[in-house]
Amino acid sequence: MYLAYSLLLAAAFVVALPFYLWKGRGTGKYLPSFRERIGGPPPSLTRGEAPSVWIHAVSVGEVLTARILVAPIKERFPSHRLFLSTTTATGRAVAERSVKGADGLFFAPFDWPSPVRKALDRVRPALLVLVETEIWPNLIHEAHRRGVRVVIVNGRISPRSFGRYRAVRGLLSRVLAEVDLFLMQSEPHADRARRLGAPPARVRALGNLKYDALGDTRTAAELERLIVGGADARPLWVAGSTVAGEEPMVLEAFREVRSRVPGARLLIAPRHPERFAEVAALVEAAGFRAERRSALGSAGWPGDVLVLDTLGELARVYALATVVFVGGSLMSAGGHNILEAAVAGKPVVVGPHMENFQEIADEFQAEGALRVVLSTEELGREVADLIADPPRRAALGGAARAIVDRNRGALARTVDALAELLGHPSSPGGGEGRVRG
Numbered sequence: 001m002y003l004a005y006s007l008l009l010a011a012a013f014v015v016a017l018p019f020y021l022w023k024g025r026g027t028g029k030y031l032p033s034f035r036e037r038i039g040g041p042p043p044s045l046t047r048g049e050a051p052s053v054w055i056h057a058v059s060v061g062e063v064l065t066a067r068i069l070v071a072p073i074k075e076r077f078p079s080h081r082l083f084l085s086t087t088t089a090t091g092r093a094v095a096e097r098s099v100k101g102a103d104g105l106f107f108a109p110f111d112w113p114s115p116v117r118k119a120l121d122r123v124r125p126a127l128l129v130l131v132e133t134e135i136w137p138n139l140i141h142e143a144h145r146r147g148v149r150v151v152i153v154n155g156r157i158s159p160r161s162f163g164r165y166r167a168v169r170g171l172l173s174r175v176l177a178e179v180d181l182f183l184m185q186s187e188p189h190a191d192r193a194r195r196l197g198a199p200p201a202r203v204r205a206l207g208n209l210k211y212d213a214l215g216d217t218r219t220a221a222e223l224e225r226l227i228v229g230g231a232d233a234r235p236l237w238v239a240g241s242t243v244a245g246e247e248p249m250v251l252e253a254f255r256e257v258r259s260r261v262p263g264a265r266l267l268i269a270p271r272h273p274e275r276f277a278e279v280a281a282l283v284e285a286a287g288f289r290a291e292r293r294s295a296l297g298s299a300g301w302p303g304d305v306l307v308l309d310t311l312g313e314l315a316r317v318y319a320l321a322t323v324v325f326v327g328g329s330l331m332s333a334g335g336h337n338i339l340e341a342a343v344a345g346k347p348v349v350v351g352p353h354m355e356n357f358q359e360i361a362d363e364f365q366a367e368g369a370l371r372v373v374l375s376t377e378e379l380g381r382e383v384a385d386l387i388a389d390p391p392r393r394a395a396l397g398g399a400a401r402a403i404v405d406r407n408r409g410a411l412a413r414t415v416d417a418l419a420e421l422l423g424h425p426s427s428p429g430g431g432e433g434r435v436r437g
Helices: 002-023 031-039 060-076 089-098 113-123 137-145 159-166 169-176 187-195 209-213 221-227 247-260 273-285 314-318 355-366 376-387 390-406 410-422
Strands: 052-056 081-086 104-107 125-131 149-155 181-184 203-205 236-242 265-270 290-292 305-307 323-326 348-350
Touching: 002 137, 031 104, 031 113, 052 060, 060 081, 060 089, 060 125, 060 209, 060 410, 081 089, 089 104, 113 137, 125 137, 125 410, 137 149, 137 169, 149 187, 149 209, 149 410, 159 169, 159 187, 159 355, 181 187, 181 410, 187 203, 209 410, 221 314, 236 247, 236 314, 247 265, 247 273, 247 376, 265 273, 265 314, 273 290, 273 305, 323 376, 348 376, 355 390, 376 390
Parallel strands: 052 081, 052 125, 081 104, 125 149, 149 181, 181 203, 236 265, 236 323, 265 305, 290 305, 323 348
Antiparallel strands: none
C-alpha cells in the first residue's frame, strides 16, 4: 500500500515539476528548499543528543497556530529540543519572523521513504505534532515504526474534504491507525475523523487553537502613520486574503462604495505573495492608481487603493479598518480565517464559500457577528451600508469580539494532552501504551 502511494506521489511530482520550475523561474522560489526536502534538515541544525518535539505546519495559517505551542511545550519539557517544519516558502518566512523559542526551522521532507527517514534520523523526535489535517502517510508510518508518538492538533476535516477522503478510506484508515491522538477543533470534526477510520478512543474534541493564537491587535505606530496618516477621517475598507478572480469583483464593488462614500479608501491584501504585482496591475486596469505598501515613502499613503505586498502585517492592518472583507469566499476557494478581524472588533463581510471555516462562520452568522453576501453587487451595497451606519458596525464588531473571548482555552487542553503522550512512550508496531481518551 505504501509503495503504491509513493509511486503515485512520484508520478505526480514528475508531472508537476516543469510547472513549478517555470513558476519559480524569476524568483528561485522552489529551488533553495529542494535539497532540504530531499536530504533532510542541515546537520548543523539538529546537532545534539537531546530528544525533540517536531511540529509540522504547512503554510502561514498553520504556522500562526503552531507558534503558540512552542513556549508552553518548551516550558513543560525543558529537556526537549523543539523543531518546526513548513511546506511553503511563505510559511517559512512567517515562521522566521514570528516563531520565538524554537531550536530550529526547516522545510518538511517530500513524503517519500528516503527523505522522511533522513529527516527523522536528523531530528530524532519523541513526538511528531501535525497541525490541522496534515496526513502524510509515509511520514506517519515511518515515525510510528520508530516508536515516535504522533498527534494531530487543531484537527479539522471540512465536509468537502471528508467527501474526498472517503474515496481513499482504505488507505486512510491504515494511516490513521498509526496516529496516537487526534485533537480536533470540534465534535463534528471529531466525528468525521472517526468515520474515516480514526480509532474512536484516540479522538478528542478540544476546541480551536486559532482563538488562542490571536495576538495583540494593536497596530504599530509607524504602520498606522503610513496607512492612515492624515486620512483618519476617511473610511478604510480592507479586503484581506483575496484569491485569483476576486480582486476584479472587489474593485467593481469599490466603485459602488465610492459612488455613495466618495472619500472611502481600499486596501487589498492578496493571499499569495506571487500575485502582488498581478493585483497591482489589476488595480491600474480598473482605472485606479495602485500603490504598494513596500514602496510607501515617509509621507505614507495619500491615495485610494493600496496593495499590501508585505507578509505578517494583515492582522494589524485589520485594526485600522472601518469594514473588513475576508477573501477566498466569493470564489469557490473554501474561505479564509475571519478571526483576526473579529478579535479587532471589526464588522466582517464574507462571500458564500466558507467551507474551510464553516462552523466558525455559522456560529458568527447565527449570533449576528458576520455578514454573508452572494455577489459583487451585494458586496458593494453591504460595505457602503456598514460605512454609513456606525452603530451597526459597532454591534457586528462587538458580537464578533465576544465570540472570540469566550472560545479561548484550547491551548492549555492541547498541551496537557501532548504531555500525556510524552509521558507514556509508544510501543513500535503495536498499540500498547496508547492514550485512552
